[in-house]
Amino acid sequence: MTRKLTRMLLTLAACAWAGAVAMRAGGATDNDVPSAPPPGRLSETGLYADRDALIIDQRNRPFTPQYPLWSDGAAKRRWVRLPDGATIDARDVNRWDFPVGTTFWKEFAFGGRKVETRMFRKVARDRWDFASYAWQDDQRDATLVPRDGLARVAEVAPGKWHNIPSHDECRACHDAGRTEVLGFSALQLSDDRDPLAPHAEPLEPGMVTLASLVAERRIAGLASRLITTPPRVAGRTPVERAVLGYLSTNCGSCHNRESSIASLGLFLKYAIASPRTCTADALATTIGHTGHWAVPDAPDGTSRVVAPGAPARSALLRRAQSRRPSSQMPPIGTVLADRDALRLVTEWIDALEGPPAAPCAVSAPATTAAARRPATSRTGR
Amino acid sequence: MTHKTATVLIAFAGITLTTLIATASGPAQRPAAATHRTPVELGAYLVSTMGCHDCHTPWKLGPKGPEPDMSRALTGHPEDLKMPPAPALPAGPWMASFAATNTAWAGPWGVSFTANLTPDKETGLGDWTEEQFIAALRTGKHQGKGRQILPPMPWSVYGRLVDEEVKALWAYLQSLAPVKNRVPQPIDPPEGSQR
Numbered sequence: 224m225t226r227k228l229t230r231m232l233l234t235l236a237a238c239a240w241a242g243a244v245a246m247r248a249g250g251a252t253d254n255d256v257p258s259a260p261p262p263g264r265l266s267e268t269g270l271y272a273d274r275d276a277l278i279i280d281q282r283n284r285p286f287t288p289q290y291p292l293w294s295d296g297a298a299k300r301r302w303v304r305l306p307d308g309a310t311i312d313a314r315d316v317n318r319w320d321f322p323v324g325t326t327f328w329k330e331f332a333f334g335g336r337k338v339e340t341r342m343f344r345k346v347a348r349d350r351w352d353f354a355s356y357a358w359q360d361d362q363r364d365a366t367l368v369p370r371d372g373l374a375r376v377a378e379v380a381p382g383k384w385h386n387i388p389s390h391d392e393c394r395a396c397h398d399a400g401r402t403e404v405l406g407f408s409a410l411q412l413s414d415d416r417d418p419l420a421p422h423a424e425p426l427e428p429g430m431v432t433l434a435s436l437v438a439e440r441r442i443a444g445l446a447s448r449l450i451t452t453p454p455r456v457a458g459r460t461p462v463e464r465a466v467l468g469y470l471s472t473n474c475g476s477c478h479n480r481e482s483s484i485a486s487l488g489l490f491l492k493y494a495i496a497s498p499r500t501c502t503a504d505a506l507a508t509t510i511g512h513t514g515h516w517a518v519p520d521a522p523d524g525t526s527r528v529v530a531p532g533a534p535a536r537s538a539l540l541r542r543a544q545s546r547r548p549s550s551q552m553p554p555i556g557t558v559l560a561d562r563d564a565l566r567l568v569t570e571w572i573d574a575l576e577g578p579p580a581a582p583c584a585v586s587a588p589a590t591t592a593a594a595r596r597p598a599t600s601r602t603g604r
Numbered sequence: 605m606t607h608k609t610a611t612v613l614i615a616f617a618g619i620t621l622t623t624l625i626a627t628a629s630g631p632a633q634r635p636a637a638a639t640h641r642t643p644v645e646l647g648a649y650l651v652s653t654m655g656c657h658d659c660h661t662p663w664k665l666g667p668k669g670p671e672p673d674m675s676r677a678l679t680g681h682p683e684d685l686k687m688p689p690a691p692a693l694p695a696g697p698w699m700a701s702f703a704a705t706n707t708a709w710a711g712p713w714g715v716s717f718t719a720n721l722t723p724d725k726e727t728g729l730g731d732w733t734e735e736q737f738i739a740a741l742r743t744g745k746h747q748g749k750g751r752q753i754l755p756p757m758p759w760s761v762y763g764r765l766v767d768e769e770v771k772a773l774w775a776y777l778q779s780l781a782p783v784k785n786r787v788p789q790p791i792d793p794p795e796g797s798q799r
Contacts, residue, residue, distance in 0.1 A: 351612050391739075391742055391743050392743065393749065395739075395743060395745065437739050469733060477749045482749070483735050483736055483739065483747070483748060483749065484716065484736065484748075484749050484750070486731055486733075515790065516789060519789075519791065519792065545792065547713075547788075547792040548713055548714075548751065548752035548791065549713060549714045549716070549751060549752070549754060549790035549792050550751060550752060550789070550792055551751060551752075551792070553750075554745055554749070554750060554751050554752060555745075
């Protein structure tokens with residue numbers, strides 16, 4: 224046995240031991256860590272053609288959904304980039320399939336200052352990853368935020384702060400339905416815009432719409448009826464149209480037939496109808512239903528998810544009004560109640576006289592998101 | 605360098621390599637998992653050592669003072685115990701008050717009641733899924749998507765358990781006999797009060 228062998232064995236033992244210790248210390252091997260980490264700065268993500276002047280790359284196209292998500296009054300700008308020559312598969316009108324490489328950005332600003340930009344990119348056939356960037360004080364670039372998010376990045380009202388969500392919080396909405404992409408769909412891009420949609424932003428020249436996607440041949444398989452007649456929410460009144468659209472965006476990301484909480488039986492996601500599809504899940508599962516949460520000061524037995532003609536007994540409205548942790552809805556992404564939307568929902572409930580004449584059949588979903596995706600997972604942490 | 609020394613070194617290298625492999629594969633780094641053969645056994649161990657009974661099992665006054673009433677193990681705040689309004693706290697750095705059962709807590713968040721963790725379909729975790737349970741502990745949201753899970757539940761501590769351990773908790777809780785006990789929904793704090 225030589226000294227060389229001794230050194231080799233010692234080295235082998237030391238390396239093995241160090242490896243074991245390192246793996247214990249490092250611990251986390253998250254199941255959902257992206258294979259290629261997002262860049263450390265927003266300016267490195269491809270959003271800008273000119274990093275210094277912050278000029279948007281023209282391949283990144285602006286768009287605005289007709290029913291925006293309420294984000295405490297943030298001014299938002301959004302862009303999408305589709306890989307060159309690739310198209311969106313729209314054969315399933317309620318679940319567009321985007322080509323790998325598709326990237327979305329969404330910028331949040333409060334009081335004229337950019338606060339946060341989120342990036343959402345498709346990195347594999349069934350996988351999107353998230354990144355959030357917090358803007359620097361000098362507004363020249365934004366820095367990648369840790370997976371756990373970042374609290375108190377902008378005061379949106381006295382004592383109320385905008386927080387950058389954690390990845391788990393991102394997934395709470397973006398992993399809860401038939402598609403991970405929430406603001407870019409046939410309904411959201413429809414050229415038949417809802418004039419009563421709360422906080423809707425005007426369509427600017429050059430923005431992506433359903434018609435522009437068709438004209439530019441960036442979408443395939445879209446039903447021809449949606450090309451000739453852009454989709455719209457089938458409300459019985461203009462107010463109901465706007466309310467159902469608003470609820471679809473702000474509540475339907477979690478409350479839908481494919482969500483892990485589908486067992487609650489509350490379906491607010493608006494699905495573009497085929498002849499065999501119910502057009503008004505939101506009516507059928509709210510109006511007159513007892514629900515799981517009772518309005519605290521309603522007389523016993525009178526609380527309803529939506530009580531026709533009685534906003535004060537309507538749990539949906541009361542929870543949308545609340546920003547208390549025990550009752551707030553939606554539970555994340557907002558610290559201020561949406562007064563404009565509350566007025567609209569109140570008007571709608573006030574005018575309701577009863578359940579819809581032809582309520583939709585409500586059945587458990589055949590395939591849930593739970594069955595399609597692994598549970599939120601964290602190993603070794 | 606003797607044969608004996610070489611043998612010792614080879615053994616050391618072997619042991620450390622084995623440790624590395626075992627560490628990489630996961631479970632052997634956690635003694636608790638190694639000593640409990642089934643998920644239910646591990647879950648029972650974790651429940652008994654991580655303080656679940658402290659709040660989810662109503663307390664009673666025993667010969668040595670307050671203690672969990674194991675005849676109502678993990679059933680949460682008793683349905684028949686209607687709580688009066690929480691007492692006003694005196695001036696000073698006081699934040700919360702709690703029921704004698706340790707199942708109702710009043711503080712700046714309002715009043716929270718500990719949940720029925722037995723698998724009763726209507727009042728417990730019987731209609732939850734494992735996915736919802738894991739997501740609840742990871743995110744601090746009811747069923748992983750709903751309202752915040754309120755103090756004093758230390759969900760962020762349990763949220764750091766590895767999947768194997770959270771699944772074991774779930775397996776154990778689902779193995780219990782279902783007990784019908786409808787826990788009240790949380791009570792909001794008065795308007796204008798601190799969150």
